[in-house]
Amino acid sequence: MGGILHIVEDRPTPPSVYNWRVYVLALIASCGSNMIGYTSAFIGTTIDLDSFMEEFGTINDSSAKQDLISENIVSLFIAGAFFGALLTYALSHWIGRKWCLTISSAVFILGAGLQCGATSKTGLGILYAGRVLSGLGTGVASNIVPIYLAELAPPAIRGRLVGLYELGWQIGGMLGFWINYGVEQHIPASHKQWLIPFAIQLIPSGMLMLGSLWIRESPRWLFLHDKRAQAMNNLCWIRQLTPSDIYITEEVAAIDAAHEAMKATVGLGFWQPFKALRARPLLCYRLFLGCMLFFWQNGSGINAINYYSPTIFKSLGVQTDTVDIMSGIFGVVKAVMTIIWLLFLVDQFGRRKLLLVGAITGSICMWVIGVYVYIVEPTKHDITSLNGSGIAAIFFFYLWTAVYTPTWNGTPWVINSEFFDPNFRSLAQACTTASNWLFNFLVSRFTEQMFATMGYGVYMFFASLSFLAFFFAFFLIPETSGIPLEKVDRLFQCKPVWRANQQLKAILAEEEEQFRFEIKDQAVHQEHQEDSEGTRV
Template sequence: MGILALVEDRPTPKAVYNWRIYLLAAIASCGSNMIGYTSAFIGTTITLKSFEQEFDLTNAHTTQAQRDLISENIVSLFIAGAFFGALLTYGVSHVCGRKWSLVIASAIFTLGGGLQLGANHARGLGIMYAGRVLSGLGTGIASNVIPVYLSELAPPAIRGRLVGMYELGWQIGGLLGFWINYGVEQHMNPSHEQWIIPFAIQIVPSGMLFLGALWMKESPRWLFLKGYRDKAMQNLCWVRQLDATDIYIQEEVAAIDQALEYQRVTIGIGFWKPFQAVATRSNVMWRLFIGCMLFFWQNGSGINAINYYSPTIFTSIGVSNANVGLTTGIFGVVKAFMTIVWLLFLVDQLGRRNLLLGGAITGSICMWIIGAYICVTKPQAHPSSHLNSGGIAAIFFFYLWTAVYTPTWNGTPWVINSEFFDPNFRSLAQAATTASNWLFNFLVSRFTEQMFATMHYGVYFFFASLSFLAFFFAFFFVPETSGIPLEKVDRLFECKPVWKANAILKAQLKDEEEEFRFDVKQGSVHQENDEQEQQEQQA
């Protein structure tokens, strides 16, 4: 099955898969582009000689521990801001909607980026820290809203693909971040401009998101929730390129109305109602636990440690300082390429669950091999200008790990969490799960340098063990969500066993769909007969 293959939950007009839905996804993904770039460039930029000289990090009175602490502060303050931004997003998106939440997120991020450009030797790092926190706040909001917005717009057959564009934007941003760093390091002399250029470029995608979000359509599902029915119908028909009388639109609106009516009866409409309902519904609490744990296992793989501290990672394997930039750039290329493969050929074809299972086992094996190589050869204790055969093999397995983990645990948890929750809890749940991602991300970024300083090769064994345990978590607790309408996800968790839940629910929905279409057809026949009888009586 390839890029054109679709697994549909019901007969779908071709007009539904139109350019508008992809353009909206591309604009929204500018937000993930700014996140990916910011996450990638920072680790290498703050190791540039020009940056260290600007802030007096190269003088004899500054110890390596102090340098590590400053690096960790610059990285982790951004992530701390993202954590609180994710928590605040529920209130922002509930009141302002998905569209204006993205406008707010991009504006805050751009303000933070501007403050970072104001840092220099005279002003010190204080303004840099403040800017990183603000950029983090914007990131937290964007990382929360974008998957929700895309999942609410997407037809079920391409929902994984559209939400996957969020991850693609992240990886493209990361790729640019790695190579721009390599470019300024190789082709510019140490200067203020050398390190300020990577900081300045992060404003470009945030500006693109700000301008694009002003044009975007608000989520029809949010409009239905708020009672703006006419506007919701207008937006839904615009996105689907169908008339309001089309049976596909009627079925989709009926499902949305049914979900909202269920929410009014069981939970209620209001800001605090979901909080009250979650506290009393163990099944939703269980889904929240699974969603948060997916990000725990994701960060436990080591992917974000590598993103933020790639020079430290490659140096530990034995790559010389002169080649770290190039090796990091290739890492970004592999991630971006495999994200495209995942987006086009894997996420909707193989399914979310199979990707998690395969990625966990393969990734664990690669990490064990890399750790074993470092344990035996101790490359940092025997530095060399070039890698030996063992070092080349270790780099091969590192890139193999990247190629496997990128299309599995790197992006798939975002897709799953955008689908796990019905409209009653989606905004609140997305805020909680996204915040958990940034919390685990913060822990990794804050302590990675210390872990490598004390554990050495043991860090790789640590990541390998967590990846191995992630396989069993995914197998026993994570159901397949591909092809399931958002309004029916609640029923997915009622189907047992977990590894057969998707097939069981799809069979049920197929029977219900046939019954619905039969009723609609019969109703049309009765209406035609009634109209014919009236005409005969009038005649």
């Protein structure tokens, strides 16, 4: 069966495993990405409103000073996210995935409240403080949500469930763009006009906080911390199976085997992953790959567009009065393509192929846009309407959006949630997520200056990085789809990289068959033994 219902299973799986509970847990956790997507998208156009600049007395400042304030508002949020991501390792290790979600939403709500309380009397200081706090909450959520989703998901739909994180991000982003358009068009320039977009941040964060009080803790985290009774209870509840079911037996055996292997090689505990980095160079290599995925992702230019979409569209010759609606369409395209990626591509097409297609196609689109800006120089001419070449440039911009979104936008998050064994996953995810926010910070901090000094060169810079990303993905990134989390270590032992997934699946199929044979043989032996004892009685 193809399309939405098509599932590629790694082993025989009871239908009840794909039940409503696992999807509801994933949707609740994905409220964390709703708040990230919204707060990342709304800010660029909100702080560009005249009502906002009048409130804080910057409307008559030079464009350079206005750009500096905008960059401060954006970059302080990202700096907070960077440190929040690093902090998550300690939090998730000691208090678990569930309570990390609660804490992240609480800190975010506090930050959003401070932003809403900023006025001309308080100045920008309280707004800056609120941005840092909401960034801290965002950093924790951006780290822990993919881990939680990966740990509760059956392998066959892991990409789909982790993909809900990206879908939530894009839906939040789309709402951020259109809410800004709505308040600008329908609410007079006033304190209320810019306050509404800031206040809406409280909705997804509030939903996450309430939902996090209901969701179940990750069974894998519970097994890792020797809370076996609660772990079995949660796992059986999520899978809708009994403890004696062969599927549960296999899953628990795989988790236990992975933990025993970690005890024998690295050890279980807070400091052991740090020691593992020194003792196991292969882990450092995988951590490097995970961080570099986010380097190439940010190198595509997506976050420059997310935060400064008005600047991007103006550089293409779009008039000021249509910039907001063009930004809104940008958000819609991303949301639609994320749904397509989630339902039809990430598990069926695979992670690796998506990266390869997205890198080459995205590079071509950026080259075309760069050549257009170089030849036409729209910012140096008083263009009242787009001509044929301008329309073509806009077409390639949206084509780039349509290609990039289902390839490099969410796929690195899925891969990084799968790359590492359970005891190392929290630390690795903290490092890779922090690297994402670091690269994000660099892009957002210098985007305005790059466009001011490089012009068309910015697009060619992004195009070149996308081109290089193709070779990075082809030679270094193995396909992770369909591989149980506890077996990913072995994926990196298979060579060459582009055949590793098929090789490991063949090996695992043989081992699975042997495991089931041994379980059945033990059951038959026990039954014969019971019959013999009954006969003697």
